[in-house]
Amino acid sequence: MTIAADQKQKIIADNKRHPKDSGSPEVQIAVLTAEIKDLTEHMHRHPKDYHSRHGLLLKVNRRNKLGTYLRRVNQAKYEQLAEKLGLRK
Secondary structure: OOOOHHHHHHHHHHHOOOOOOOOOHHHHHHHHHHHHHHHHHHHHHOOOOHHHHHHHHHHHHHHHHHHHHHHHHOHHHHHHHHHHHOOOO
């Protein structure tokens, strides 16, 4: 379960720091959030899909780790991103 390439490019464009940025924590968190939303919808339709559930949990944990890092390095950027994406603080 991945998001479409054009959707991913739009997310990257909305969250990048500079024109060639594709790997900053802000971009990674935004892409993971979109993938998590997609997988969450999938899990509502297919509750017994345990392989997708495992992938979902891995993505959620990865996003939490990146969020913790961003909060430690730049608190203001983290709060701005959390509000923009609708994440809990």
